[in-house]
Amino acid sequence: MSISPDQHHHSKDSQKINVGIVGGTGYTGVELVRLLVRHPAVHIAALTSRTEAGTRVDAMFPSLRGLTDLKFTNNDANELANCQVVFFATPHGVAMKQARELVENGTKVIDLAADFRLQDTAEFEKWYGMPHSCPDLLAESVYGLPEINRAKIQAARIIGNPGCYPTTVQLGLLPLLEQQAPLIDPASLIIDAKSGVSGAGRKAEVSLLFSEASDSFKAYAVKGHRHHPEIAQGLKAMQSDTTHHQVFDKLTFVPHLVPMIRGMFSTIYVRLTEAGLATDLQSLFEKRYADEPFVDVMPAGSLPDTRSVRGSNHLRIALHRPNNGDLLVILVVQDNLVKGAAGQAVQNMNLMFGLPETLGLDVVPLMP
Amino acid sequence: MSISPDQHHHSKDSQKINVGIVGGTGYTGVELVRLLVRHPAVHIAALTSRTEAGTRVDAMFPSLRGLTDLKFTNNDANELANCQVVFFATPHGVAMKQARELVENGTKVIDLAADFRLQDTAEFEKWYGMPHSCPDLLAESVYGLPEINRAKIQAARIIGNPGCYPTTVQLGLLPLLEQQAPLIDPASLIIDAKSGVSGAGRKAEVSLLFSEASDSFKAYAVKGHRHHPEIAQGLKAMQSDTTHHQVFDKLTFVPHLVPMIRGMFSTIYVRLTEAGLATDLQSLFEKRYADEPFVDVMPAGSLPDTRSVRGSNHLRIALHRPNNGDLLVILVVQDNLVKGAAGQAVQNMNLMFGLPETLGLDVVPLMP
Amino acid sequence: MSISPDQHHHSKDSQKINVGIVGGTGYTGVELVRLLVRHPAVHIAALTSRTEAGTRVDAMFPSLRGLTDLKFTNNDANELANCQVVFFATPHGVAMKQARELVENGTKVIDLAADFRLQDTAEFEKWYGMPHSCPDLLAESVYGLPEINRAKIQAARIIGNPGCYPTTVQLGLLPLLEQQAPLIDPASLIIDAKSGVSGAGRKAEVSLLFSEASDSFKAYAVKGHRHHPEIAQGLKAMQSDTTHHQVFDKLTFVPHLVPMIRGMFSTIYVRLTEAGLATDLQSLFEKRYADEPFVDVMPAGSLPDTRSVRGSNHLRIALHRPNNGDLLVILVVQDNLVKGAAGQAVQNMNLMFGLPETLGLDVVPLMP
Amino acid sequence: MSISPDQHHHSKDSQKINVGIVGGTGYTGVELVRLLVRHPAVHIAALTSRTEAGTRVDAMFPSLRGLTDLKFTNNDANELANCQVVFFATPHGVAMKQARELVENGTKVIDLAADFRLQDTAEFEKWYGMPHSCPDLLAESVYGLPEINRAKIQAARIIGNPGCYPTTVQLGLLPLLEQQAPLIDPASLIIDAKSGVSGAGRKAEVSLLFSEASDSFKAYAVKGHRHHPEIAQGLKAMQSDTTHHQVFDKLTFVPHLVPMIRGMFSTIYVRLTEAGLATDLQSLFEKRYADEPFVDVMPAGSLPDTRSVRGSNHLRIALHRPNNGDLLVILVVQDNLVKGAAGQAVQNMNLMFGLPETLGLDVVPLMP
Structure with a gap:
């Protein structure tokens, strides 16, 4: 060859x-x-x-x-x-x-x-x-989530690249939290997250063996996961209404392990305020991310699957309001190793060196 | 042979x-x-x-x-x-x-x-x-959930065998709802459920192909799933406090598809009332199910996986209260084809014919 | 986005x-x-x-x-x-x-x-x-295997793009058959081939369901597979020693279905002649494919896995002679949808239009 | 509970x-x-x-x-x-x-x-x-393959329980080798074997991780596997025609790793002698195993899959002669942890203690 x-x-x-x-x-x-x-x-x-x-x-x-x-x-x-x-x-x-x-x-x-x-x-x-x-x-140092900190990243010497779960949660909630009027009730926030096994790393541990993790499903770290404080910190920082800052300490975050190699799926549940109920959320999200190269707001009612981003730096979001109630269900998918780790790091590097943000990241997702 | x-x-x-x-x-x-x-x-x-x-x-x-x-x-x-x-x-x-x-x-x-x-x-x-x-x-006809309707099942001519998701949710909440004092806020109930692919049946559909469902994860039927009204009906029926009956219409139920053959995992989120916060829930569950042959209340803090019930009629429950807050997280696992379908049907048959309830159901889960 | x-x-x-x-x-x-x-x-x-x-x-x-x-x-x-x-x-x-x-x-x-x-x-x-x-x-029409028919492809109007199994077998045997002296005994040829499920296509068939094909393994089409005559035709055509042409009709080809989405693995068994035993086969293969952009002759004793070509147009070959006997074991891996189908088709298109042969095919395999 | x-x-x-x-x-x-x-x-x-x-x-x-x-x-x-x-x-x-x-x-x-x-x-x-x-x-000590050594096992103090691969190969060839006339050419024997990952044990090794072994396929131990001498020993021992004993040293055995938890599939290739071609092999196998409780000779042309024995002590065999040629293809499936290990050990125990041979082994395979 x-x-x-x-x-x-x-x-x-x-x-x-x-x-x-x-x-x-x-x-x-x-x-x-x-x-x-x-x-x-x-x-x-x-x-x-x-x-x-x-x-x-x-x-x-x-x-x-x-x-x-x-x-x-x-x-x-x-x-x-x-x-x-x-x-x-x-x-x-x-x-x-x-x-x-x-x-x-x-x-x-x-x-x-x-x-x-x-x-x-x-x-x-x-x-x-x-x-x-x-x-x-x-x-x-600068927290390396380009959709929030683009300008700071461009000027930074040190980047803290976000955790995989926090990337999905922050981008799934960002348009809601940036608004002047509180659109959601922070105390109601529940994140039911699911990750492929590669998220646990290339470690020789029995619990990560094929014979242990295949053909099964479980929750883990229900008592507390390291990404919990990172999520809380990120959500606080993006709020324009500073009066709500503390309450994200009450968020609930339950991660689960899925028998797949790559892929992360966060199902985010949050109660809408009156202001939230009065807002066209689909439009709000679409406008917020219109110029973002890697954040895809899918049409209302879409059901994203993790394979739709396998190997790529894209993150997809779909909004649901079951029975038109006050509960917003936000579905977010990404490849945990790309937008959740290495791809986002390259995106940050591109910004730090004045390169086109998407350079080297034009990988088409592998499907099937 | x-x-x-x-x-x-x-x-x-x-x-x-x-x-x-x-x-x-x-x-x-x-x-x-x-x-x-x-x-x-x-x-x-x-x-x-x-x-x-x-x-x-x-x-x-x-x-x-x-x-x-x-x-x-x-x-x-x-x-x-x-x-x-x-x-x-x-x-x-x-x-x-x-x-x-x-x-x-x-x-x-x-x-x-x-x-x-x-x-x-x-x-x-x-x-x-x-x-x-x-x-x-x-x-x-009698709704065939033996843990609730045992006596009626014994006398029944026609049994409606419960759906797979409703079995996990009803058994996961039963001890809470039977109490005189309301222990939970029904309006806060969120069920994030996950099923193996066999739950969709042996149907020749593209979305169920190995090449489509493997190595991926997705939500489905977020707009409404047939098990939703069955869950609501069941939860209403088990309440002793009749004043709360209506509110289960507001429950949220989001099912997901897991790349595994068998297994069902329900993560149930519900807010505790003051009475709920004052109750020893672990003890409540253990007592309620002490004589049930197929319902296993695991020690506090346990993390059940679906493979622990693969092929068997057991259903396992674990209770969590993250950060000792007011949110109760109930984890429930079963084999969707056994306790979620055929095994429960055999359990009902045993009851209807006066046989030992566990007869023919002594299958040890297949692990790994 | x-x-x-x-x-x-x-x-x-x-x-x-x-x-x-x-x-x-x-x-x-x-x-x-x-x-x-x-x-x-x-x-x-x-x-x-x-x-x-x-x-x-x-x-x-x-x-x-x-x-x-x-x-x-x-x-x-x-x-x-x-x-x-x-x-x-x-x-x-x-x-x-x-x-x-x-x-x-x-x-x-x-x-x-x-x-x-x-x-x-x-x-x-x-x-x-x-x-x-x-x-x-x-x-x-021209049979679109560039490693054999490059010049003809460049001039062709119609290309028959090779089947996935035949690509692995032909490239796995090509250096042996082009030699003047017969290096192998054609009548001894046995191909034990394994394919991921995507090779069967996106067809709504029960046997291809996740619940049927996952966590299991089987042979299929043992009585006869459509790729058998294509393999025989290809092997005959590449022989320089025309006296052996007929005998590939006796080759044995047994395909198997692997519970993975993509990937093809052919284990090829063939007896070496005296001339074959006297030849440095590793060197023969390395020289033959030295200039081929997509055929990788791995070091002697290598054990290729299919994931090493996931999503890419590469095909990897490793040679083994267990116990230094007269049986040559040739291991060949490819992505059945790329080098086994669409990637090879694009490679052919590049040749037909005078483009660099690798244009658009620089996908790095997805691992893990 | x-x-x-x-x-x-x-x-x-x-x-x-x-x-x-x-x-x-x-x-x-x-x-x-x-x-x-x-x-x-x-x-x-x-x-x-x-x-x-x-x-x-x-x-x-x-x-x-x-x-x-x-x-x-x-x-x-x-x-x-x-x-x-x-x-x-x-x-x-x-x-x-x-x-x-x-x-x-x-x-x-x-x-x-x-x-x-x-x-x-x-x-x-x-x-x-x-x-x-x-x-x-x-x-x-006695080699614990009941189908061959039943009487010796009943009298033994020490049992060497067979390896998983050797069980499939020996039972797949036994009826052929017991005959007076040589039915097969031992030098032609090639065993292309495939095992689920549990065969490698519950060891914390990187190569056995879900993220490494899932969605991929590979050969291993091509240079030599510990089951090779065990297979050779077993095949020699079962031959009635002692003149062929040595030649099984030339058998070829190539194991592969399949992304499934349990299951073993051996594809055995062997050339028939004139006597073999003249024999009704299907009938020979059926008669030999007619009274064996755990060996299932499937109808001619069957295509066994490993899931058909998942969790059970059964081993299934199917015979094929592609194009009615001189090559016999024997397909053998078993659960590597049951008939390939623990189930066979219990079968041996039953024999040693004069119990019914199938006692405690009446597990129905788990399908799907």
Whole structure:
């Protein structure tokens, strides 16, 4: 097999952005490689893995054969020094240890873990079981949800890439919360969320085995999930009516595990206020997202399925009001590894470097 | 392969109950055969199918080879006349046409379709698109949920076997609604339900193909599902506090399709009243179901998965109160084809004939 | 959602090739749309469906939302007249009825069904149960396996796009059969092939339901499969040693159905001759395919999995000689809908129009 | 939930056989529990696990709730001393270390691992990487394939329970090899075998994760699988014509991994001799297995699927001769955890204790 001539990354084009990926053996890491290996403005300069240093990435992931001759390297400063941006696809706590040296040397940082998501360090410590090592950088960092923070992302040195569940919930509620008049009752908010198994990562755990997770369905983390405070923080931030800020602490979030590889489905239930009942919500959503390249407001009454976004950076939303009652049901689907992780990170990178926001993200969903 | 000596049904034992199954080629029909072929007190005397008359049932379903030499026959009166009980595993509308002749001849009827579920014929006509042909028999019939109607079932001639979703919801809420003091706010009730694909039946429809339903997740029937009025009817009936009866019309029910064959998972959200907050709900549930052979109240904080009931007639319940708030989250799992259909029908038959309620239903769940 | 700016097909660029797709609602049809909607040199001018005429294609396949505003049209001559090439993703027998009018008007034809695969019309009639309506066009047509017929394809008016199984078998054996000295014993050839369920098409058949095909495995068509004569024809044609031609009639081909959506795996068993045993087969394969953009000869001892080609036009081959014996085991994987159907058709189109062979086919496999 | 009255094991019935299970947390261990918890002649007296000692088995496997109140204990002599039979569902090498003490105390041993499968200790050491610690007991032990060794099993103290693949291959070939005249050419034997993922055990390995094994297919262990020497040994032993014994060393065995939980499918290819071509093979197989309770010879031309034996101890065989040629294709299906492991072990136990061979094994396959 010859190397395909359109694999531009093989030429160390001086005009290209050198990127590094720390933690290239997990699902978000290899998903970054899948997207970046075809990205026309990018050269993957470093891909690290403590355990696989020296191994060709296509020996571990044969899906990449013919697309790259990269080898995993150790995660050390030299490897990353000449990168203009470094993605951290690592466990929580790694990025915050390396971020300072990188940004001080002019390298931008996009963390796909949680180190730069929660602005409240006490909340971070409570949910992630470790102190935050660089609160000043955390304060500087930008939450990487482009549909909300586009301008800030363009100017940022450090991005906290959103969690998968929080992406679906925030984009599913954003048009409602931005309004001056409260359209919904925050205390009524219930999120019944469902994720494919890849959301749990590429970890050798019994509960994630095919023989355990296939042909079955269950809820998990009902007592409390790390994405809960991130959702609450995000919803508070997008409210124009500041009087309602506290009440999102009462939201209910129940995640479930679906026997599928990729895909995330959030069924969001919320009571409408009188103002909400008087609003054309379908129109509100369509207008809000009219210019967003990756947020698709489906026609009223649509029933999105997760496969409609398999492999792509799109997120689809459908609104329902059963029996024209006061309960709004918002259905949101995304690919947890793309818009829920690596695709959103590339979208952020494009913004940070002044590239077209959709560059390298024109993947058509794989159906069936 | 010899016929296993313990297949008692091959001898037309005069002490055994002759049963007929109308519609033996669908999933509920063949599931009835799976359970009844080993039932020690039963002889399957007739198994009908318009399209497969003359075919050996084990030619169509090789899983039954060595267990039965039954052939499908046409659904005519002669075949069923010498049966003491007839199960209808047919499309809606078949049982009500044949029920009168059967019961007048002394044959009991258990309908696994919807003909005898909704007591309000107007509701039946609205949701099933046909007039009810025997309102008098409907009035006489008993809703076959043994945990609620055990005594009535024992005396019944006609059983309306509950729908799969309604079984999970009613058993998930029963202990709460039977109390004198209202423990929950009915208007707050939200049921986010998930079913395996076999719940849609053995129908040649594109949307149910492996290539369509596998590796994906979606909601369906958000605008209204036939089980909605059945749930509302059931919840009203079990309330001791009659002042709350109407409000279950406002319940929200959103079903979803899971890429698994069997299994049903209902996540039920409901707000507790002050009385509810003051009640030891775990204890309430455990006491209510202490003597029920098939309802399992799991320890507080449990996370049931559907595979824990795969192939068995058990239904498991787990209670959660996230952050000790006023929202009760009730998780309910069952096998949609067993407790949700054929197993419950056999349980009803056992009651109707004075047999031990668990006879023939001692199947250990298949795990993994 | 805005239409992505890189969706070039929305502008009817005069330099672009107008393509038509007949039969756009099946899996090969919608897979052609997936690939062509991003193809930089192509404009989809017509997409036909008898049953869905008037429906937007993205209403039927929401995965295409934001990528196209095409509607299905009836399959009539006017729609296709201004196309420079028409793909037939139809049942067998459709393409041969329309091909003459198209090619006489200067439109090239690529048939993804079997009308132009078997040169022997008697064989065609035997296996497909219909007479061939245009033997002269069949004689003119070219079998669209680029790795063998590249030059002929470039000059062709009509392409018979290979079947999915035959593609794996022919490319798995090609380097062996082209040699002057016979390297293998043709009479020993056994092909144990496995396909994902999408290979059976988007047909509403009970045997293809999720509840039937999931969590199970079976062989099918053991008595004879339509791809058998196509394989035999292809293997004969590639032999340089004409004395062995007949013997491929004795090959054994047993297909199996795997509970996965996409993917095809052929395990090919063949006895080596003395000449075969004396040959460095790994090297032979690597050299033969060194310049082929889509055929990947993996390192000796590799174990390819089908997911390594999910969604891409690549086909991977690994060679094994257990215990260094005389039996060669050739493992071949492809995505049955891409290299096994639509991707290969686009590859053929690229060749027919003098485009770079890989244009529009740079999809990175989706893993996991 | 009350304990079902038919769970006889709760009463320490003095007439019941006390059984121990060493290694109760793996799939074969918990499958033994599934079968034995309902076995009318058995009381599970001990269930051991080093890692889970003290844990209730139904806390780990909620599918067993209501069926047993057993706790895991450490694997020590006292626990097992009062058992009449001990099953080892452990890694290779455990049973041979404990067997002597047990059998000398009168406890029978059934090993589901490989310690007592290969009579040639050199072969054992080569494939399992450890010396055999009790060659004398190995010599005494009986290979637990009832269809071949029924009488020996009845008299045995130690059973080597067959591997899953070897069970399918040996039962698929037995009627052919027992004949005086050689019916097949042993050198031509090719076994293309496919297993569900549970065959790899309940091990936390990345390659067995849902996200790795789902929606994909691959071969593995092509260079050599531990079941290869076991198959060769078994086939040699069943030959009446001793002149062919050696040649099974040349058999080819290629296992594959199927994305399903349970199920094993072996496609066996073998050339018929003149004597084989002259024999009515269908009749030969039917007669050979006419009295076997668990071996089902399907009608000629049948296409068995693995789900037809899901959860049951049945093994089904179908014979094919494509194009009436000299190649016999034998299709064999079983549930790898039942007839391929735990079910066969219970069958052996029944024989060892003079019980009806099918006792406790009357599970109807779960379909769909």
